Amino acid sequence: RAQLYNERGQNFEPLTKTADQYEIKKAKELTELAVKKFPKSEGGINAQNLINQILKPALKLETEKVNVPDQPFRTLVSYKNTKAIYFRIIKISRDEIKKMDRRDYDKLWKDIAAIKPIKTWSVTLPDPQDYQNHAAEIKVDGLPNGTYFILASMEENFSLQKNIIAKQLIYVSNISYIKNNKNEYYVLNRDNGLPYNNSSVQVWETKYNYTKSENEEIKAEVYTTGKNGLFKLKKSKEYRNILLQVKADADELFLDENNYNTFYNSYEQTQPIQPITFLFTDRSIYRPGQTVYFKGIALQKGTKANESIILPYFNTIIQLKDANNQKLTELKMLTNEFGSYHGSFKLPEGSLNGQFSLYDTATKASQYFSVEEYKRPKxxxxxxxxxxxxxxxxxxxxxxxxxxxxxxxxxxxxxxxxxxxxxxxxxxxxxxxxxxxxxxxxxxxxxxxxxxxxxxxxxxxxxxxxxxxxxxxxxxxxxxxxxxxxxxxxxxxxxxxxxxxxxxxxxxxxxYQMLQMEIIIPDRLSIDSLKKITIKSTNLNDIEENTTATVTIQQLKTPAKIFRERYWEQPDQFIMSRDEYYGYFPYDVYKNENEVKNYEPGDKVFEKTDSTNGQWAIGNGQFKAGWYKIVATAKDKYGEVVRTERYVQLYSDKSVEASYNPVEIIADKNSAEPGQKINYSIKTGFQNIWLIHTLSKVDESNNTTYQTIKPTQPFKNEMEVKETDRGGMALSYAFVQHNRVYKGIKSFDIPWNNKELNIDYSTFRDKLLPGSEEKWAVKISGNKGEKVAAEMLVSMYDASLDQFKPHSWSALNIWPRLYNTISWMENGFEAINSQEYNRRESDYVNPLAKSYDQLLFTNEDVISDVMGFNMKNGNQEKRKMADGRIAINASPMVSQMKFTPPKIVRDEEDKANIKIAADSASSITINQKPQTANQPQIRKNFNETAFFFPDLKTDAEGNVEFSFTMPEALTQWKLMTFTHTKTLASGYVEKTTVTQKPLMVQPNAPRFLKEGDRIEFSAKIVNLSDKEITGTTQLALLDAATDKPVDGWFKNIFSTQYFTVAAGQSVAVKFPIEIPFNFNSAMTYRIVAKSGNSTETSKNLPLVNGG
CATH class of the missing domain: 2.60.40.1940 (Immunoglobulin-like)
Structure with missing residues (x-):
């Protein structure tokens, strides 16, 4: 039971899982009782080991890497089973650190513990007496500029025996630097964020010395920051591992290589503009022997809009590659005036199935598709x-x-x-x-x-x-x-x-509740926009259920200061009171008061009871900027209370309204078109910030300005959107305040809607008869309805294949978009974990040795393989090998067996025959033969692709017409239409249609036949009419060479069956047959359903023949 308590106690996590906090204490009490009563027994020894494990101490520190001089800072102490921790501060130089790193582990810790500290103190830690891990923040007094070790010990004398010592290397400096992805560095004051002009930056390169087998630091170039604290690292053709030594006045920051290591490559290369090809296929999955239809559009794509053009009369070669990426065949292609080409490949039979591909050799473009044996879903x-x-x-x-x-x-x-x-x-x-x-x-x-x-x-x-x-x-x-x-x-x-x-x-x-509610409102909006609110109530599957709800809006008392980010997890124990803590650390979080849900509630500004699933008017009253809590409550029909809440932040674009955020960007729109204007402002809740502001555009131009912003003096800007701005714009910002970096990006969408085409079908039918002749018409127009000259690709295939692998196209996505925005990286703004020295001796007591009687047995007829697995009486040979290994050979009888793979035939419309393989050399072949005039019309066009028209052109009005004959499969079809112009505007739409008849036969042909098998050849008779149908169904088996019946060979005795099908329903019919031996001819089958004047005949050929 003690072990069970101990295991439960391992589930404890401070702040989140506290139910099992004292389970380990229960385990300790039980084990102490067992040790007291039975100290020498096996149970007593196990109990003592568990006690030793429970009492095992732990110690770890987390501290910010760089702290501001002469200001107190915090260290998070994670501990277990200790009531006091002893601390030392040791000042250390960079050279001394490098010398220490060359010493062995024990000597290093011994020498560190022997250094005279500049400060010592101890801290008494809260002890809940639960034998669990806990964490508390302690105060470290401010230090002057320099590099220091913080040492923590569980013993006052910092002994290396039976003790845990933790150490951390920290830096104290006012200097900071941040870097963007353009290799621009800014040297800034760590506390107030102002730039250091004329500061010195020495670059050191770390290179490996193969002679000495160690890294060496070599002086490289020196920079002096200019106005705004900026310097730009020189371009390089090689990767460099660098360190920065920054000096400003009497201050210095030289982060150690173990904590800061960067690789960079700022060598700029001009990428040549390459041609690309967009490949389209009629489907995503095929059977062996079927035909793949394709179209390609060749174009030149550049980083600028004017560099993207079609490539007319462009020569290339398109290759068909198999599942092993080996070329099967190829076709030479020449693009037309629209930059397109098209063709087809017949897939091979008898090869390995899997992922095939089309490959354009000129542009290296590929289009992948699957080749598999499958049966079309019905x-x-x-x-x-x-x-x-x-x-x-x-x-x-x-x-x-x-x-x-x-x-x-x-x-x-x-x-x-x-x-x-x-x-x-x-x-x-x-x-x-x-x-x-x-x-x-x-x-x-x-x-x-x-x-x-x-x-x-x-x-x-x-x-x-x-x-x-x-x-x-x-x-x-x-x-x-x-x-x-x-x-x-x-x-x-x-x-x-x-x-x-x-x-x-x-x-x-x-x-437990039958309803769920949702408050539909943005997370953030302006103070004059909160006029309406929507309360949506549904059952738990999002189906609307109206009810009566009460909504309250309560203003929250937003803290008057902006809290800094805490670099570590929230502590669960506290040494200082809240007021004492704020006195030392005015910008830091004491517990969790920075979370909006913990803000102190203020005045209730709105309350209303009304019906859900509609908009509620809140009124025209002006709200103040800040955070608000919206709560909606209702009851389901069983009286269970249903409750939901949202937190909403209201902002003001008026300068007199204070911001409660480090930075706040307010824009009048997030998307615009050329000719429009975007206005935005940047506000702050800090007293004063020095902000780096960069506006990036799609043409890779960056405009950087520097702004001093106060709560009452926001930065405001207006941008006029130009045609060259299509693809997007973005503003990025960065600043330092109170030893924290604040950075972000605000993007504006400037869409390429001038490159969108509209596709409208003026003639289209969503229900068709199998084999019907169709003529459809399409209207192509520009984004604003203007006439365009375009080329259209239209194709239709059996939509049931999407169950195996969905297929779709899309409009061309080639136009430049703003991806390369300014992004910021910082070094020295993080927490570091301590290194611990733990030489506590193990208190583990070995358990009593035990042995048991065993049954005698021999290893006769047991064979072990080289991995140590045994087989009893295995039919294998064993021979000795060097080094005691055992080799096992398969039985010669098995190795001499032959395997004849099955022959597979698909339902391609032009397939000549199907064979039924036998165990002997004989086989049965099924051939397709033309029907005589007195026979019913047989549905035999079961193509999975109805049509593929790759290069239809619009007339002067933008119209396109095309004709086709529907295949005779009874299924749903997906129609895909893609169109593009010579200026690379494009569009894409999808539609679906269905082929069906009032009376339908849907056979379920077997996947393979084998001599001697007895099967039931089944089919389903479907009645889509509005009345009952009675009739007969006949299965005919014919010799493909002579077209004479062979029903006797296959014992097709019950070849005619009667059926009655209710309106809108179906029935199954089954014909028992036997596959004969030594039938050395071809065979075909035919199913005919007759009812009055209605006749439906189906003939399918997807049979797999296996031996």
Whole structure:
């Protein structure tokens, strides 16, 4: 039981998981009792070892790397099982540090402990007596400029025996420097952020000396900062490992190489403008032997807009590569006046399937696609989220639908389902509060593992629907107060009458409350914009449920000062009072008062009760700048309280309104077009900041200015957007204040909407007959509706293939965008962890040795492989090898067996025959033969690509017309249309259509046939009409060479069957047949369904033949 308590205690984490804080203490009390009663026993020895483990101490320090001279600073002490810590401050030079680094580990610590300190003191630490790890911040008195070691010890004499000593190397200096990605450095005052002009910067290069086998620091160039504290590092063709030694007046900052190491390459190269190709294919997945249709658009893409042009009459070669990236074949291509080319490749048969590709040799562009053996899906499954309100422990009914791609319902199908539970928490709850830096902290704990709570079966109805009912069982280990939401994933596998299986799923959210509410309002808005608010209430699956709610808005008392970022985790123990702490550290956080959720509440400025799912008027009253808490509460029909909250910051663009943020950018718009203006201002909550402000544009121009900003004197700027600004603009800023760096970017979108084309279908039908002749018309226009001359690519393929691999195109994304904005990096603004010396002797007591009687056995007939795994009576040979290894050979009988791979034939429209392989040398071949005039018209065009028209041109009005014959597959089709102009404006749209008939036959042909097999050749008769249909179905098996029946060979005795199908439903028919031996001819099959004047005939060829 003591071990169990100890394991529970390991779950403790200060501030977040405190329930098991004193479990280790319970373990210690039990183990002490065991040791007292049975000190020499095995249990007593184990108990003593556990006590020693529990009492093991720990010590670690975290301190800011560089601190401001003569100002007190903090160190975070992480500790365990100690009540006092002893400290020393040792002043050290850089040369002394380098000498120490050459000493061995023990000598280094001995010498450090022997150095006379300039200051010593001790700190008594809070002791909760829980034997857990804790952390507290302590004060270190201010120090003059220099480099120092902070030493901490659990023993006053800093002995190296049975003690833990921690050390840190810190720097004290007013100097700081920050760097941007243009290798521009600014030397600034660490406290007030003002620039150091005329400061000296010595660059040192670290290079490895192979003779001495060590790194050497070599003096390099020297810089002097100019106005604004700026110097720019020289360009280099090589990477350099550098250090900076900065001197300003009597101050110096030379960060040690162990703490600061940078590699840079500022050598600028002009990249040549390269041609590129955009490749388009008709699909993303094919079967071996099918045809890949493609189109390419060759163009020149530059970093500037005027460098991007099409490449007419451009020569290239397009290659087809297999799964091993080996070239199979190639075609020579010449682009037309629109910079495009097109062609096709027939895929090989009998090669390795996998990821194939098209490769343009001139531009090195590739387009990847899959080549696999697959069977076209006939239907899909849609599982809907339930409507209404419900809560945990309720029985919930989920409805799903199985529907064919041709539009008919899948009735009478078998359903297998399972329900899996997961848990999530509301994002706004106590652990999700905002901090002054943004972001959220902490999450409650609970069992979040996936658990299957039920499974079962069902059958689809006449309309293809099915119901799944389950009880919403909660996870009892999760605290109800945390308002968890449980997600029940419902997974359904549907098998239709033909034996095809497809899957669908949905996720159902359930909680103790039946409602969820959302306050729809921006996180940040101006003080005169808070006039309306929307309260949305839904069930937990986002389906609207109206209710009555009460909303309150409360102003929060924003702290009068701006807190600095804390570089380490919040401590859980405190040595100083809050007032004492603020006296020493006026800019630092004491506990968690910097988080918005912990702001002191102020006046309630709004309260209203009304119906949800609509806008609420708040009034025209003026709000003050600052933070506000909005709370919405309601009750579900069971009386459970539902509550949500939002924190909103209001700002003012008036100079008289103070800012509560380090920096605040207020812009009148975030997106603009050429000819418009953007106005923005930059405010601060500090008394005075010196800000580096850079405006970046897409043409790589950067305009840097330096601004002194005060709360009552913001920086204001107006920008006029030009045509050359398309692609975006951004402003970046950086400044230093109170030993912290503040930096950020504000982006403005200037879109390339002048390069967008509109595609409108004036003729289009979403339901088609198989084999129908179609003529469709399209209108192409510019972004503002103007006429354009364009080339259009249009293609349509079987959308059911998206279940395997989705396929899509997109408009050209080639126009320059602003990516290379100014970004800032800083050094010396961080916390460093201590190094610890721990030579405490282990108190571990060896347990009593034990031995047990064993059964005698021999190792006869046991073979071990070289990895040590054994096999009893293995049918293998064993031979000796050097060094005691064992080699095992496979049985010669097995190694001599031959394997004949199956022959595979696909349903390409021009396929000549299909073979049924046998165990012997004989085979059966199925051939396609033309139909005679007195036979019913057979659907035989089952192409998966309906058409691929790569280079249709607009007329003078921007119109395009094209004609096609629909394939005869009964399925859903995806229509894709892409168009572009000679100036590289482009557009893309997708549509879907369905091919279907009132009476349809949907066969489910087997994937392979083998001599001697007995199978049921199944098909489904579908009735899409509004009345019942009765008729006959006939399966005919024919000799492909003579077109004579061979039903007798295959024992197709029940070749004709009657059917009755209700309106909108389907029935299955099955024909038992036997695959004969020694049938040395070709065979074809035909299924005909007749009812009155309606006839439907289907003939499929996707058969896999295996031996």
């Amino acid at each position: 239907f899909f499954v849609d599982v809907q989220k339930p409507k209404g309100t419900y809560r945990l422990l309720d029985s919930i009914k989920v409805t799903g639908t199985a529907k064919a791609y041709s539009g008919n319902n899948i009735d009478g199908a078998k359903v297998k389902y399972r329900v899996v539970r997961k848990v999530r928490y509301p994002i706004w709850f106590g652990w999700g509060g905002y901090s002054r830096k943004g972001g959220r902290i902490g999450y409650p704990m609970g069992n979040s593992d996936e658990v299957e709570i039920t499974s079962g079966g069902a059958t689809t109805g006449a309309d293809g629907s099915f119901n799944i009912t389950f009880k919403a069982l909660p996870d009892e280990s999760v605290d109800k107060k945390s308002q968890p939401t449980f997600y029940y994933e419902v997974i359904a596998d549907i098998t239709d009458l033909n034996g095809e299986t497809r899957s669908g799923n949905t996720s159902v959210a359930v909680a």
